[in-house]
Amino acid sequence: MDNRKKCCDINENIKTVAVLGASGTVGSLSGGLMAQNGLKVYFLSRTKEGSQKGLQRAIGQARSETIAQNIVCGDYEHLFEQAIGEADWVVEAVAEDVKIKQQLYERVEKYKKLGTIVSSTTSSLPLSELVQGRSEDFKRHFLSTHFYNPPGRMSACEVTGIENTDPEILDFMKDFLARRLRRVVIPVKNTVAFAGNRIAFVLFGRITTLAREFGVEMMDYLLGPYTGRLMAPLATIDLVGLDIHKAIIDSLQANTHDQMHSWLAVPGYINTMIQRNMLGRKTGGGFYKKLESGKFVFLDPVSCDYAPAIEPHFAFVEKAKHFIRMGMYKDAFETILAAQGKEADIVKDILGAYVAYSYLLVGEATEKQDGIEGIDKVMSYGFNWAAPSVIVEALGGSRAAAKLLAERGLDVPETLKSDLKSPFRIINSGKYFVAK
Amino acid sequence: MKNDAVYILGGFQTDFARNWARENKHIAAMMREAYQGGIESTKLEPADIKAALIGNFAGELYCMQGHLGAFFVDFDPHFDGLPTMRFEAACASGAVAAVSALAYIQAGIYDLVCVIGVEQMKTVDSAKGGDFLGTAAWYEKECVGIEFPFPKLFGKLGDEYDSRYGLDNTHLARIAQINYSNAKNNPNAQTRDWFMSYDHACAANQYNTTVSGRIKVTDCSQITDGAACVFLASQNFAAKYAGRHGLKLENIPRILGWGHATASMEFSKKVTTSKDNQYVLPMTRKAITDAYARAGIKDCWALDLIETHDCFTTSEYMAIDHFGLTNPGESWKAIEEGIIEPGGKLPINPSGGLIGCGHPVGATGVRQLLDAYKQTSGSAGDYQIENARRAATLNIGGSATTNVCFIVGNNG
Numbered sequence: 001m002d003n004r005k006k007c008c009d010i011n012e013n014i015k016t017v018a019v020l021g022a023s024g025t026v027g028s029l030s031g032g033l034m035a036q037n038g039l040k041v042y043f044l045s046r047t048k049e050g051s052q053k054g055l056q057r058a059i060g061q062a063r064s065e066t067i068a069q070n071i072v073c074g075d076y077e078h079l080f081e082q083a084i085g086e087a088d089w090v091v092e093a094v095a096e097d098v099k100i101k102q103q104l105y106e107r108v109e110k111y112k113k114l115g116t117i118v119s120s121t122t123s124s125l126p127l128s129e130l131v132q133g134r135s136e137d138f139k140r141h142f143l144s145t146h147f148y149n150p151p152g153r154m155s156a157c158e159v160t161g162i163e164n165t166d167p168e169i170l171d172f173m174k175d176f177l178a179r180r181l182r183r184v185v186i187p188v189k190n191t192v193a194f195a196g197n198r199i200a201f202v203l204f205g206r207i208t209t210l211a212r213e214f215g216v217e218m219m220d221y222l223l224g225p226y227t228g229r230l231m232a233p234l235a236t237i238d239l240v241g242l243d244i245h246k247a248i249i250d251s252l253q254a255n256t257h258d259q260m261h262s263w264l265a266v267p268g269y270i271n272t273m274i275q276r277n278m279l280g281r282k283t284g285g286g287f288y289k290k291l292e293s294g295k296f297v298f299l300d301p302v303s304c305d306y307a308p309a310i311e312p313h314f315a316f317v318e319k320a321k322h323f324i325r326m327g328m329y330k331d332a333f334e335t336i337l338a339a340q341g342k343e344a345d346i347v348k349d350i351l352g353a354y355v356a357y358s359y360l361l362v363g364e365a366t367e368k369q370d371g372i373e374g375i376d377k378v379m380s381y382g383f384n385w386a387a388p389s390v391i392v393e394a395l396g397g398s399r400a401a402a403k404l405l406a407e408r409g410l411d412v413p414e415t416l417k418s419d420l421k422s423p424f425r426i427i428n429s430g431k432y433f434v435a436k
Numbered sequence: 437m438k439n440d441a442v443y444i445l446g447g448f449q450t451d452f453a454r455n456w457a458r459e460n461k462h463i464a465a466m467m468r469e470a471y472q473g474g475i476e477s478t479k480l481e482p483a484d485i486k487a488a489l490i491g492n493f494a495g496e497l498y499c500m501q502g503h504l505g506a507f508f509v510d511f512d513p514h515f516d517g518l519p520t521m522r523f524e525a526a527c528a529s530g531a532v533a534a535v536s537a538l539a540y541i542q543a544g545i546y547d548l549v550c551v552i553g554v555e556q557m558k559t560v561d562s563a564k565g566g567d568f569l570g571t572a573a574w575y576e577k578e579c580v581g582i583e584f585p586f587p588k589l590f591g592k593l594g595d596e597y598d599s600r601y602g603l604d605n606t607h608l609a610r611i612a613q614i615n616y617s618n619a620k621n622n623p624n625a626q627t628r629d630w631f632m633s634y635d636h637a638c639a640a641n642q643y644n645t646t647v648s649g650r651i652k653v654t655d656c657s658q659i660t661d662g663a664a665c666v667f668l669a670s671q672n673f674a675a676k677y678a679g680r681h682g683l684k685l686e687n688i689p690r691i692l693g694w695g696h697a698t699a700s701m702e703f704s705k706k707v708t709t710s711k712d713n714q715y716v717l718p719m720t721r722k723a724i725t726d727a728y729a730r731a732g733i734k735d736c737w738a739l740d741l742i743e744t745h746d747c748f749t750t751s752e753y754m755a756i757d758h759f760g761l762t763n764p765g766e767s768w769k770a771i772e773e774g775i776i777e778p779g780g781k782l783p784i785n786p787s788g789g790l791i792g793c794g795h796p797v798g799a800t801g802v803r804q805l806l807d808a809y810k811q812t813s814g815s816a817g818d819y820q821i822e823n824a825r826r827a828a829t830l831n832i833g834g835s836a837t838t839n840v841c842f843i844v845g846n847n848g
Contacts, residue, residue: 036631062631063643155629182620182629327465427473431451435460 014117014176018042018087020094020104022073023050025057026121027093029151032058035070037180042083043073051075061152076107084111091145093121096247101130109138117169119145123194124251127162139164143173146194147183148382156382157183158194184381186374188366192255193248195365196378199357200236200385201248203350206263207233208245208270210346216287217298221312222346225434226321226332228386228394234287236383238280242273258364259411260357269301276304314343325435329426332433333394337404345408351391352408355401358388359413362420372415376424386432389422442538443674443690444809444844445480445548447666447802448473452626452794456661457558463499464507466554470663471511474550478667479681482512485667486546490522491533491553492798497568498559508552519546526572527747528833529553530664530801531840535696537668547670553802554663565659569797572834574701584647587656589703589835590748591649596707596716597753601765605650608749609637610771612654612791615746618778619788621818626658626794655749657789662796664803686847689812692826693731693843695723703835714764721758723839724830731843733826736760736782739843740824741811743804745832746789755830756784778821786811786819801831801840808844 019031022043035041035058043051043058051073059065074083084090090108094100101120108118114137120130123146131139143161148154157177161170170187177183188194193201211219211234220232229236237245246266253264273279273286278299280286287299289306297306316339323332336347358375366374376387386394392401398419402412450469467490475482488508496502505520523533530553537549557565562584569586570579579585597603616632619625636644637654644652668691669677678685699706699719706717715721728735736742736759744759746752756767761775761782770776776784787793787807790800808827810816816824826845832838 059643064631064633064636064639065641065643066633066635066639067631152629325460325462325465327461327468427448427469427476428451430461430465430469431454431459434458 013180014039014088016040016042016086017089017091018044018083019091020044020076020108021092022054023047024054024093026147026149026151027091028054028057029061029149030091030093030121030147031071032061032067033151033181035067036062037182039070041071042079042087043071044076044079044083046076048073048075048078061150080107081111084108084116085113087112087116089117089119091119091121096122096125098125098129101125102132105131105134105138109134115141117141117143117173119143119173121145121147123158123197124192124248127160127190131162136164140166141169143170144190145173145177148196154382154384155182155184156186156196156378158186158188158196158378158382160188160190160194162190184377186366186378187370188374189364191365192251195361195375196382197248198252198256198365199354199361199375199379200383201245201252202260202263202357203354204233204237204245205249205265206353207350208237209263209265209267211287212267212269212301214346215298215310216301217310218312218343219346222314222317222343223350225436226317226324227336227347227351228391228432230384230432230434238286238288240280241282242270242279242286246270246274258360260353263353267301269304272304273299278304316344321435324433327430329394329430329433330396333396337395348404349408351395352405352410355388355391355395355416356405356410356413359416359420360411362413362415371420371422373422373424376422380424380429380432384432386429387422387424389420389424390426390429390432392416393426440542441671441690442541443669443671443688444805445667445669445674445677445688446474446478446809446813447664447806448477449624449664449799449803449806450662451624452660452662452796453628454661455558456556463495463501463504463554463556464510466556466661466663467504467507467552468511470552470554470665471508471550474665474667480548480667480677483514484548484673485515485518485550486548487537487540488515488518488520488550488552489533489537490520491524491530491551491802492522493524493526493529493555494568494571494797495556497571498565499556504554508550524798525838526833527745527795527797528801528831528838528840529798530803531805531829531831531842532696532801532838534666534668534801534805534842535694535840538691538694541668541670544670547673549668550665551668551802552663552665553796553799555796555798556661557659557796558661562659573703577702586835587647587651587748588649590750591651592703592707593716593748593754593835594650594750597750597765600716603753604768606638607768607771608650608655608753609634611746611749611752612637614777615752615785615789615792617792618786618819619792622788622793623817625788625792626660627788627792651748651750657747657791657795660794660796662794662799662803664799664806666802666806666809687813689809689844689846691842692845693727693729693733695726695730695839695841697723697726697839699837699839701834701837706836715758716764717754717758717836720754720830720832720836720839723841724759724828727828727841727843731845733843736828739782739826739828741783741786741821742828742830743787743807744784744789744830745800746785746791747795747832749791751832751836752784752789754836759828759830778819783821786816786821801829804829804831805842805844808842812844812846
């Protein structure tokens with residue numbers, strides 16, 4: 001007879017959470033959000049010291065020491081049974097390794113209540129494989145809650161289940177994440193990288209390839225914040241980490257087969273960077289390196305050494321930036337569309353591909369009935385990019401956007417032709433266009 | 437004609453969480469976004485706008501840019517030659533721009549006026565910004581050499597309450613908690629994603645430092661970049677607008693009353709002068725009672741909500757008794773009895789106020805008027821006060837030097 005306590009009815013609120021991997025950024029900061037919103041949260045990791053470092057990170061995110069009264073720190077050896085036994089929801093945020101996660105879930109199953117919800121924060125590992133060997137009850141209550149990093153500033157959360165996941169559990173969690181944790185919930189299909197990472201990393205793949213010919217500094221200048229993103233693309237990869245970038249690209253390359261597949265490349269120089277531990281911000285240098293003087297030097301993809309800034313300057317870019325500075329976003333995009341030359345083509349190619357791929361994934365990565373809105377949400381609240389709908393509006397509407405795609409040799413998705421409506425408009429998206 | 441109704445046809449505000457300096461945007465971009473949002477939401481024709489009045493406190497200091505009205509002319513080809521002007525009364529700049537627009541309309545000079553309040557403040561560090569804000573007080577007497585002079589001045593307001601009536605700081609903490617909590621329902625509020633609790637508001641530590649005396653960080657409004665726009669119209673224009681858009685004129689909010697009173701600049705003189713008056717700040721009280729009289733209402737209980745100037749928790753504490761929710765010195769009763777909470781008898785700052793929503797100095801008065809419009813037209817979304825028909829706003833400049841109160845409502 002199974003003597004473990006039955007979990008609370010799914011109609012009740014979640015009261016206690018156990019976060020596994022609480023020493024890491026996603027675990028500690030998403031756990032911190034839960035504590036901020038009144039939940040009791042167990043922070044567990046390999047060592048209690050690691051969990052306590054996570055607690056400090058959570059306090060820093062909240063900017064308040066008072067949340068510590070809601071957090072209990074421990075390690076996998078001493079507090080695991082108590083934490084899992086008490087938890088209504090277990091959040092797994094450990095290393096991106098199938099075996100490690102499988103072993104952890106086996107241990108969770110030993111101590112958890114029947115009906116306890118278990119979610120993984122992964123978006124790139126195959127969810128069904130993670131729960132191989134788990135009971136029917138475990139699988140019914142299993143889903144992915146893909147928080148974006150850092151959760152205190154990026155409120156997007158992609159949510160999906162496996163075939164066995166109880167639809168009522170899924171609906172409950174979507175509501176709970178939105179209502180209690182103030183997440184912008186994006187229901188996605190169980191496909192590799194879901195929606196946000198799939199779109200972003202296809203573009204990153206192409207941009208890293210072009211960087212070989214045009215240079216790192218040039219690419220981030222041409223595709224910088226004025227085009228509708230808070231951070232330039234190669235600077236973003238530095239923030240994410242070159243190793244993570246490669247892992248996501250490799251996963252997409254192996255598991256997707258669509259018109260953008262050829263863009264999923266990892267040029268040789270990136271492998272060299274990884275071998276040399278030039279992983280980005282976390283190792284002190286990647287595409288960018290900050291000198292003691294405060295100045296930046298840029299990776300030369302040919303030599304893999306650093307070179308001083310060349311400070312590129314193109315009239316159409318500077319004119320577009322001026323329009324952005326004055327809040328004239330459509331005028332800025334008219335300037336880009338009117339510009340000629342290979343540098344202007346790069347900007348149009350990437351803008352066009354962003355729109356094309358976003359609209360293509362409606363019905364593939366997200367549900368068709370949600371239209372473009374889900375993808376708008378994940379790109380805005382997960383990446384701080386202007387939503388694809390907003391780019392379409394900036395380009396002059398869906399017909400003008402379709403014309404650009406056709407000119408750039410991209411297929412025009414049916415969803416773009418059908419002029420899907422979205423609450424995302426230029427009028428409420430000015431913050432994504434930065435005059436830099 | 438004088439005393440004819442002045443209608444509010446709608447407007448727009450920018451997201452007060454934005455940092456426009458980090459976006460490398462010009463202050464004119466803020467005005468443009470507020471205007472464009474207003475035009476989109478109201479579906480007004482630019483050609484019908486007859487004047488633009490801008491409220492702004494310190495564009496020359498924060499942005500090296502004055503003469504802000506002139507930028508409006510570039511927002512639409514119809515605006516070539518449009519009369520534009522800028523108004524300043526420190527943190528009441530927005531409200532004095534609005535009351536001036538009302539005067540133009542009642543005088544029959546213009547029948548549709550765009551009022552924009554704007555301030556860009558994140559262009560300088562907090563110490564310099566504090567010094568700039570000092571020019572809203574008597575700078576050479578009250579602010580020179582003082583870091584963050586305004587928390588000091590409004591701390592003195594708390595001290596004055598304490599000395600006359602007694603003041604428990606936990607009541608101030610409760611005001612902060614309520615306003616931060618209200619802000620969570622406002623999609624444009626600066627602090628909507630911030631953490632706040634009563635325990636945090638009471639604590640004094642590295643995350644809630646004491647700024648001056650009883651004033652801690654959680655007692656202070658925010659440094660905010662923001663712009664807000666409202667369109668004010670004559671009855672004649674509003675009637676045509678209603679007809680064009682299938683609306684009932686009686687459902688469109690209008691300014692039912694207003695009050696505008698200026699006190700002596702120096703804070704110590706204000707409280708010395710009022711020492712025998714049960715109201716600590718009699719000119720603030722005058723602005724409110726003048727508004728009540730013009731609106732034909734007896735007291736605060738004719739209102740459904742108040743958007744008041746909580747530049748600090750002490751200024752909301754003062755507003756509670758000055759609006760008449762309690763007897764003078766008993767504001768704590770309204771706090772303890774839950775009267776000022778969203779579900780209470782007379783909610784205060786459902787938007788989050790200056791503490792929760794943010795305080796772009798020159799924009800606040802216009803933002804308050806816009807929120808009064810939203811509440812009384814049932815368009816405040818998640819922070820809607822149920823069945824709100826009459827709202828008051830109080831916009832204060834300096835240490836309660838300039839005081840402007842509006843009563844907004846509809847007949848529907």
